[in-house]
Amino acid sequence: MAPRILLPISLVLLHAHALAAAAFAPGELVRATRGEMLQLEGKNYVGAAKGQEFPVLLQDTARGLIVVPFYKKDGAPVSVTIPADAVEAAPHDGWLDLLASLEAFRDQRYDLARQLLARSAQDEKYRALATALAPRLQGAISSRSAASLGTLRETATQLEKLGHPCLALALDEGVDRLGGTTAPATKLNRAELSQRVATSTRALARTRQAVAMxxxxxxxxxxxxxxxxxxxxxxxxxxxxxxxxxxxxxxxxxxxxxxxxxxxxxxxxxxxxxxxxxxxxxxxxxxxxxKKEMSGAFEERTAPPVTPAFLTAAGGGDAKVLTEGHSLYTNRCTECHDLELIDSRSVSSWEKMVGNMSRRAGIDGEQQARIMAYIMAAQKVVESKPQE
Structure with missing residues (x-):
């Protein structure tokens, strides 16, 4: 079960509209197509790497944003946003479709549940399970009879025994909502199961974050x-x-x-x-x-300070401009990643990277120019040093 994260009131009010026009459904996995800055309450919060994956909480179509969960260092969950044009649907596989189908069933999005289950059945690895689940879900959704709901309770128990507590929990909670007061009693230890699923889901989200960083x-x-x-x-x-x-x-x-x-x-x-x-x-x-042991040599190859010797090796330059460029480069450019060896890229490659980074970090054109002036001067300095 996905962690319950409180959303800003304005986003909750937009929920119905967002779902109607959404390109991505709640629970769908998306990935960043470029490096992008995640925002918390409208302010830059942390950088997201290209390829980083997130489950969708909802899509705010009015503002062109996707709301996704994020975990702080202390483990506290928050809702952050990323531009909708910066993400795409993550590659589908049978397992993700299977899990998403039962989560959609839990959330009473029955048409989506059927679609996802049918797509899961196309994956040979999960075909048998998806094929077995489909008629049971359809039967319960159509009739809501005690017998069909009881079959789903038994199925949830079987899923847990197969080692899939996240599937079992989503299905069992879906029976509660489908059957209401007429639903037969659960056969699962729901408190214990909920804790296990919450732990694995949180660990999965935090793993994705850690991998991206x-x-x-x-x-x-x-x-x-x-x-x-x-x-x-x-x-x-x-x-x-x-x-x-x-x-x-x-x-x-x-x-x-x-x-x-x-x-x-x-x-x-x-x-x-x-x-x-x-x-x-x-x-x-x-x-x-x-890196700590080689810190002096590492700094000389990643971000040499602007000194008289630096200016001489660089062939001159405005010390004030280069010093500010060095400060921006070593402070703003490390908000999302470590510094690279200054001679590891061509000038055109640095220009592209700095341009993308500046957009994410809110660095203006003048600051961007000063960063590039520093990088080009630093490359000359590094290239002028003898090999040790």
């Missing part, structure tokens, strides 16, 4: 928490495979960086391996420790 050690912890609550949850198991693979690769980059920094003229290669490792796993402890 490349905090894979944190993601791995969240995955373990989620799988303890719901051991067979497919989304978590799929993420676990990817996260563990990337952590292993980051460990290898760390080993490479540590080895290369110890050889003659190996520092540039060590810094490149270090940067690549941090791009994979920004919270890998050994990489963080190594």
């Amino acid at each position: 490349r905090c894979l050690i944190n993601a791995n912890d969240e995955i373990h928490t989620g799988l303890e609550a719901e051991p067979n949850r497919p989304e978590l198991k799929a993420l676990q495979i990817k996260v563990q693979k990337d952590i292993e690769e980051a460990a290898q980059k760390c080993a490479d960086a540590d080895r290369m920094r110890r050889i003659f003229k190996g520092t540039p290669h060590a810094l490149t391996a270090l940067e690549m490792g941090l791009k994979l796993c920004a919270d890998y402890p050994q990489l963080i420790a190594l």
Whole structure:
């Protein structure tokens, strides 16, 4: 069951209108098509990476926004918004369609439940389960008889035994709403089941956030928490495979960086391996420790300060403009990500990246120009230094 997150009153009032015109239904999984700034109460809150996935809470068509859940560092859930034109439907698979169908049934969106269940049946892995569920749901929706509702209660019990508590809970809660006071009593320990599903759902959302921020050690912890609550949850198991693979690769980059920094003229290669490792796993402890050890060399390759020596190596320039560009680059550009090696991109690539970043962060044209002036000067400085 998705966590219950309080929405702003204005969005609640728009709920019916938003659903009528929505391109995305509540509960549907969407992903960011570009880097974008999530907003909380109309203000920039945190950056969302391209490819980051979110379940939709609702779509505010009047303002062109999608409302999605987000978890703060302390675990508190909040509702944030992302522009509707910055997301697309995430790729469908049988499991997501199956879960969404039962959540739609729970929320009394019966036509959508039928559509999603039919699409789930097209996935060979979940065809048998979806095919078995379809006539039972249809029978209960059509007749609302005690017998058909009782069949759904039994089905919910079977789903729990199969290791799918999130399916069981959504189905069982749907029976409550469909049958009302005439629904037979549940056969599940709903309090315990609700807690398990809430834990796995929260862990899944926090895992997606951590993966988007490349905090894979944190993601791995969240995955373990989620799988303890719901051991067979497919989304978590799929993420676990990817996260563990990337952590292993980051460990290898760390080993490479540590080895290369110890050889003659190996520092540039060590810094490149270090940067690549941090791009994979920004919270890998050994990489963080190594970065701290090499902090001086790392700064000289990522954001060298504007000094008289800098100006000489850059071939001159306005010290005030370059100093402000350095400040903007090291402060504003790190709100969503770590700094890259300054010579890791071409000027045109930096211009594109800074342009996208500026739009997200609310950086104006003059500030953007100063950042680029600094980056171009810093590239000359880095290129002028001898290989260590």
